Amino acid sequence: MSNKISIYIKYTKPRVWWLLVFTGFAGAILAVKDYSVENVIYIIIATVSVMLGSMGAESLTNYIDYNMDSVMERTKGRPLPRGEISKKGALLFGYILSISSIVILIIFLKFISALFMLLGIFDNVVIYSYWLKKISPFSIIFGGFSGAFPVLIGWYSITNSFSWLPWILFILVMIWIPVHVWSLAFRYKDDYKKANVPMLPVVYSDKTTAIAISFSSILLIVFSIIPYFIGIFNYIYLIIVLILSIPVIYYSYLFIKNNDKNSSFRLFIYTAPYLTFIFLISLILTILKIHPFKLI
Numbered sequence: 001m002s003n004k005i006s007i008y009i010k011y012t013k014p015r016v017w018w019l020l021v022f023t024g025f026a027g028a029i030l031a032v033k034d035y036s037v038e039n040v041i042y043i044i045i046a047t048v049s050v051m052l053g054s055m056g057a058e059s060l061t062n063y064i065d066y067n068m069d070s071v072m073e074r075t076k077g078r079p080l081p082r083g084e085i086s087k088k089g090a091l092l093f094g095y096i097l098s099i100s101s102i103v104i105l106i107i108f109l110k111f112i113s114a115l116f117m118l119l120g121i122f123d124n125v126v127i128y129s130y131w132l133k134k135i136s137p138f139s140i141i142f143g144g145f146s147g148a149f150p151v152l153i154g155w156y157s158i159t160n161s162f163s164w165l166p167w168i169l170f171i172l173v174m175i176w177i178p179v180h181v182w183s184l185a186f187r188y189k190d191d192y193k194k195a196n197v198p199m200l201p202v203v204y205s206d207k208t209t210a211i212a213i214s215f216s217s218i219l220l221i222v223f224s225i226i227p228y229f230i231g232i233f234n235y236i237y238l239i240i241v242l243i244l245s246i247p248v249i250y251y252s253y254l255f256i257k258n259n260d261k262n263s264s265f266r267l268f269i270y271t272a273p274y275l276t277f278i279f280l281i282s283l284i285l286t287i288l289k290i291h292p293f294k295l296i
């Protein structure tokens with residue numbers, strides 16, 4: 001029994017959704033004005049809901065992608081293509097998790113956060129996986145909204161008040177996605193081609209891909225420092241983000257210069273830590289505003 005549970009958990013791709021959950025958690029933390037017991041409970045509920053929603057969406061997209069995942073070297077070892085779980089069980093699991101995540105937000109938190117959850121799951125499952133992934137090299141642009149919703153879910157689980165911060169982070173994740181996905185897709189373009197998935201590096205030349213990724217990287221860095229220039233965070237944020245951006249520039253330069261899979265994959269591997277630390281520094285600076293204590 002416990003082995004079956006671990007297989008189902010593995011099926012949801014925890015290695016991926018932990019960062020989605022972290023951005024949802026961050027959205028909630030950024031929204032609270034104090035850490036009362038009630039707010040801590042709301043933060044926990046919002047975080048658990050984003051976890052369930054991410055697990056549910058991944059379970060449904062893995063079900064949709066069964067045929068292509070069975071063909072691609074990178075994905076054919078997953079539980080569904082290996083037959084470790086049934087297609088019916090996988091689909092039911094995905095529905096239960098996804099619906100639970102929405103119902104929890106409706107019952108315990110706010111309707112608007114439940115709406116964002118519904119939109120995020122719909123975008124990831126229907127717009128991206130079911131529709132665009134099989135037909136468009138720009139699928140991740142329109143499917144990218146989904147991965148950016150957790151920060152809004154976290155924020156609007158706690159408050160209905162408006163702030164530019166969650167929306168800037170929402171757009172930041174959207175701009176981050178092309179760098180994250182296309183740098184990986186370049187490395188696995190032969191795999192995607194074999195499975196007839198028209199990812200941008202499969203459809204366009206290596207040079208065009210390198211330009212698209214490098215342009216997205218520059219856009220990502222520019223957008224990452226906006227919270228400083230509009231006065232949300234101070235110079236500490238700016239300095240840290242500029243330091244974090246050095247490997248993005250370096251790996252993008254290497255990729256433009258060499259047009260090789262190693263450079264693109266090094267950029268991909270750096271994308272998750274980059275986004276994690278951007279959210280982490282945003283969290284720390286926000287918490288310090290509420291509980292200012294002398295750093296030195």
Ligand code: HEM
Nearest residue numbers: 015016019020023074140143144147148177181184269272
């Ligand atoms: C349309 C949007 C996205 C697509 C198509 C996408 C695609 C992928 C793919 C193909 C992988 C490799 C998975 C594997 O081989 O097991 C991956 C890894 C990952 N993704 Fe994404 N991703 C997207 C958005 C996001 C978002 C929004 C986040 C978090 C905010 C995220 C976080 C991660 C993490 C943490 C990993 C693991 C990285 C590693 O292994 O070093 N992804 N993604």
Ligand SMILES: CC(C)=CCC/C(C)=C/CC/C(C)=C/COP(=O)(O)OP(=O)(O)O
Nearest residue numbers: 016053054057058117120121124146147149
């Ligand atoms: C509101 C809410 C919780 C939304 C969650 C949305 C979500 C699960 C986003 C994840 C995006 C992602 C990692 C896609 C994987 O793409 P892929 O399926 O093309 O990757 P693969 O080729 O490795 O299967």
